[in-house]
Amino acid sequence: MKKHLLAWAVTALAASSALAQTGDTLAKIKASGSVSLGVRESSGLGYTLGNGKYVGFHTEMGEIVLSDIRKQLGLTSLEVKYQPVTSQNRIPLVQNGTVDLECGSTTNNATRQKDVSFAVTTYVEEVRIAVKANSGINGIKDLAGKNVATTTGTTSVQTLRKNERAGGIDFKEVYGKDHADSFLLLESGRADAFVMDGSILAANISKAKNPADFKIVGEVLSVEPIACMLRKDDPAFKKAVDDSIKRQIADGSLAKLYDKWFIQPIPPANVKIGLPISDATKAAWAAPNDKPMEDYVKK
Amino acid sequence: MSWDWQVFCEDTIERQPVQGCFGKGGDITYLDWMLSAWGWTVSVALLALLLALVIGVVIGTLRTLPDRPMVVRLGNAWVELFRNIPLLVQIFLWYHVLPSMFVALQGVPGFVLVVFALGFFTSARIAEQVRSGIQALPRGQRYAGMAMGFTTFQYYRYVLLPMAFRIIIPPLTSETMNIFKNSSVAFAVSVSELTMFAMQAQEETSRGVEVYLAVTGLYIISAFAINRIMAFIEKRARIPGFVVAGGTGGH
Numbered sequence: 001m002k003k004h005l006l007a008w009a010v011t012a013l014a015a016s017s018a019l020a021q022t023g024d025t026l027a028k029i030k031a032s033g034s035v036s037l038g039v040r041e042s043s044g045l046g047y048t049l050g051n052g053k054y055v056g057f058h059t060e061m062g063e064i065v066l067s068d069i070r071k072q073l074g075l076t077s078l079e080v081k082y083q084p085v086t087s088q089n090r091i092p093l094v095q096n097g098t099v100d101l102e103c104g105s106t107t108n109n110a111t112r113q114k115d116v117s118f119a120v121t122t123y124v125e126e127v128r129i130a131v132k133a134n135s136g137i138n139g140i141k142d143l144a145g146k147n148v149a150t151t152t153g154t155t156s157v158q159t160l161r162k163n164e165r166a167g168g169i170d171f172k173e174v175y176g177k178d179h180a181d182s183f184l185l186l187e188s189g190r191a192d193a194f195v196m197d198g199s200i201l202a203a204n205i206s207k208a209k210n211p212a213d214f215k216i217v218g219e220v221l222s223v224e225p226i227a228c229m230l231r232k233d234d235p236a237f238k239k240a241v242d243d244s245i246k247r248q249i250a251d252g253s254l255a256k257l258y259d260k261w262f263i264q265p266i267p268p269a270n271v272k273i274g275l276p277i278s279d280a281t282k283a284a285w286a287a288p289n290d291k292p293m294e295d296y297v298k299k
Numbered sequence: 300m301s302w303d304w305q306v307f308c309e310d311t312i313e314r315q316p317v318q319g320c321f322g323k324g325g326d327i328t329y330l331d332w333m334l335s336a337w338g339w340t341v342s343v344a345l346l347a348l349l350l351a352l353v354i355g356v357v358i359g360t361l362r363t364l365p366d367r368p369m370v371v372r373l374g375n376a377w378v379e380l381f382r383n384i385p386l387l388v389q390i391f392l393w394y395h396v397l398p399s400m401f402v403a404l405q406g407v408p409g410f411v412l413v414v415f416a417l418g419f420f421t422s423a424r425i426a427e428q429v430r431s432g433i434q435a436l437p438r439g440q441r442y443a444g445m446a447m448g449f450t451t452f453q454y455y456r457y458v459l460l461p462m463a464f465r466i467i468i469p470p471l472t473s474e475t476m477n478i479f480k481n482s483s484v485a486f487a488v489s490v491s492e493l494t495m496f497a498m499q500a501q502e503e504t505s506r507g508v509e510v511y512l513a514v515t516g517l518y519i520i521s522a523f524a525i526n527r528i529m530a531f532i533e534k535r536a537r538i539p540g541f542v543v544a545g546g547t548g549g550h
Contacts, residue, residue, distance in 0.1 A: 088507070111505065152486060153498040158311075165312055174409075175489040185489075188395060189405070 025100050025230070025237035026073065034079035035069075037062050038093060038102030038229070041084050044199030045105045045123060045226065049268055054082050057261035061122060061245070061254065062103030062228060068244035091115055094229055101241065102229040107155075109224075109293040117232045119241045120288035121225040122254070124280035124296075127159050129218045130186065130194045130201040137193060139218035143171045149182045149191035150175060156196050159222040179204060186214070195221065199262075202275040223280055223296045242288070249285045306506040307333065307513070314504070329500055329510075336496035337517050343413055343492060344482040344521070348475055350418030351425050358422065359429025360455065365441075374426065381423035387484050390416045394488040409488040417485075421478050428470050432463035465536050472529035476522040483518075493517060 029035045039054040039062070040046040046056035063080065070078040083099050090106060093099045094116050107125070108118040131137045137146070140163055150156045152175045160173060174191050176182030183204040185191040194201065198216065205214045228245075230238060248254040255277070260266075262275045280296075307330040308320040322328045327335075361367075362374035381389070393412040398404040404412075436459060444454025486495035497514040501507035 087502075152489075152495050153502045155502060157499055158503050162312055173489075175486070175491075175495060177487040181487070184395065188399065190398075 025234050026069070026240060028097075029069065029078070029100070030073050030075065033075065033077065034081055035066055036081045036083050036098060036100045037066060038083050038085040038090060038099035038104060040104035043105040044125075044197065044203055046103065048084070052082065054084075055267065057257060058103040058105065058122065058226070058228070060261070061248065061257055062101060064248060064253070064257075065101065065103075065119075065228070065241050065244040068247065069240050072240060090229065094231055097231070100230065100237075105226055106229050107224040107293055108227045108229075108290065112229075113292055115232065116229050117234070117238055118290045118292075119228040119230065119238065120245050120290050121227045121284040122245060123226040124278060124284050125224040125226050126198045126220040126278055126280060127156055127195065127222040127224075128198045128201055128216050128220060130183075130196070130205060130214055130216050131192065132186070133213055133215045135192060137217060140167060140221065141169060142218075143193055144169045145171065146192040147172045147174050147185075147190065149173075149185040149194045150196060151179050151182045152177060154196070155224075156222075160195050163221055183208070197224075198278070199273070199275060202262075202273045206271045206273050207269070220280075224293050225284065225291065225296060227290060242290075246288050249288060254285065302509060303506055304509055306504045306509055309504070311503070329504065332500070333493070333496055333513060333517070336491055336493045337521075339410075339485070339490055339492040340479070340482050340517075341521060343410065343417065343485050343490060344479045346414045347417035347421060347482065348478050350414065351421035351474075351478065354418065354422035355425025356429055359426035360433065360460065362426065362430045363433045363459075364451070374430075378423045378426050381419050382427070386417070386420050386481055387487060389420055390484050390487055392416075410485075410490050413482075413485040413488055413490055417478065417481060421474060421481070424474055424477075425471065428467045428474070429463065432467035433459055435466060436462055462538070465538055468529065468533040468536065472526060472533070475525045475529060479522045479525060480518065 037059075039048075039059050040056070041048045041054075043056075045058035046054060047059075048054050066078060066080055083093065085093055085099060085102060085104060090099070090102055090104065091112065094102055105125070106112075106118075108121060112118075129137070129140065129143075137143065148160065148171045150160055150173065157173075157175070163169075164171065174185055176185055179196065179200055182191075182194050182196065186194040187208065194204075201216050205211050205216070208214060228241060230241060245254070248257070258277055258281075262273050262277070265272050305316060308316050308328055310317050310322055310326045310328050311332060312326070317323075317326065317328050320328055320330050322331050358374045358377050361370050362378070364370055384392075390413060393416040394409060397412075398407070440458055440462065441454065444458040447454070449457065482492060483494040485492050486498070489495075493514050497510055501510045504510065
């Protein structure tokens with residue numbers, strides 16, 4: 001998922017050294033006593049509080065994975081280096097070894113599986129529709145003739161286009177520069193609906209002046225498995241990460257983590273996102289797997 | 300780094316390559332989309348330029364009128380207002396703030412608002428150039444016009460403006476090229492122009508290098524075309540012996 005302009009220099013630099021790495025991440029961690037965790041500065045599953053502090057559902061889960069790995073390797077201490085990544089540089093940074101494990105909001109899809117590996121899916125993102133509570137819109141069929149907002153530079157634009165084509169429903173698209181802009185379009189009445197990842201919709205609604213004015217409605221327009229990303233062809237490291245996640249699922253600590261970040265009030269503003277765990281996420285936890293997005297579409 | 304220009308021939312729904320690169324029967328390819336985005340960019344820029352030239356010339360001229368301090372002050376206020384606020388902020392004022400104050404504006408499409416925002420912003424800069432062009436003329440020209448018995452309107456029409464317009468063609472060329480580049484802010488209010496295409500297509504196709512190179516090329520072509528047109532006008536409108544020929548250095 002996600003957006004925006006290219007970090008050309010970083011990408012080019014990273015790509016050039018991508019082949020120089022050989023992958024035994026566990027040995028590297030053991031030898032150096034440090035590990036690099038890729039995190040997001042602003043996303044639904046991971047964000048920063050400033051001053052080099054990174055929090056969020058996926059960030060914290062990544063920290064637990066690394067502490068499990070520390071125990072497995074018998075290290076008394078393990079230094080975690082936080083490396084903020086963006087949609088544009090995350091794959092090169094994982095490939096060239098700058099980042100050992102990236103836990104942000106990266107969608108596991110077939111194209112990316114050619115370049116990197118993914119841990120088992122920990123969150124399933126559902127693209128949904130947010131509307132004003134009193135709008136009378138209950139699903140994509142009600143959007144005929146309406147203005148639908150989404151954010152420039154996201155895959156939701158493509159999702160919307162596919163749905164418009166498949167359903168034969170004619171609506172007008174308006175594009176926000178970023179998620180806050182798109183939500184403003186909905187708030188100010190320029191748009192009748194905002195189509196985006198469920199977690200982003202819920203987070204924007206929770207921050208609105210009056211959250212009760214908005215609701216998330218209708219069918220799931222697209223499903224995207226989100227997982228931690230790691231280097232390709234390093235089965236021992238992948239197994240260590242997967243085992244830790246499966247352990248967290250089995251003993252209920254991942255569910256607790258979900259509750260902490262999506263149901264309870266969270267920093268910095270101490271507001272609740274209020275997004276109950278979806279059936280798709282529950283299914284992913286019940287049978288841990290690293291299937292790409294394409295496998296979800298076929299169902 | 301390997302190129303994949305084939306991406307422009309893919310349709311935008313299933314990303315399947317299309318024969319001939321242009322979509323048929325309602326399908327659109329990335330190439331179709333890019334050309335339509337180019338059309339939006341050119342439309343925004345040219346309409347805004349037209350608006351900017353008309354307003355800029357009027358305001359710039361008013362600012363040089365003798366014995367009309369109120370009109371001059373009004374013109375100055377216009378220029379300072381529109382050139383001191385960042386363009387992106389102005390776009391948002393037109394799109395989000397003004398419609399909430401004047402309900403009638405809510406039905407106006409973003410495209411029209413962007414033309415006004417960009418046109419007014421540029422008009423302030425053109426007004427400044429027109430003013431300096433008129434003031435750069437020797438004072439004697441104005442007096443000569445008055446001595447001929449011309450009214451104020453007449454000596455502006457027959458003496459000052461024909462000279463001033465010719466002097467300011469070079470800076471005006473920069474301004475017309477700028478308007479093309481500045482039109483990229485239109486994406487912020489959901490006009491489907493080149494910058495929006497670039498951001499969206501690179502996310503969908505993961506072929507950012509190809510997409511951005513193509514879009515950069517189109518911006519260069521557009522701005523350079525304007526540059527050539529202006530250079531032609533400059534050459535034809537030159538007053539022998541008054542304005543030094545461009546490109547050959549001073550002498």
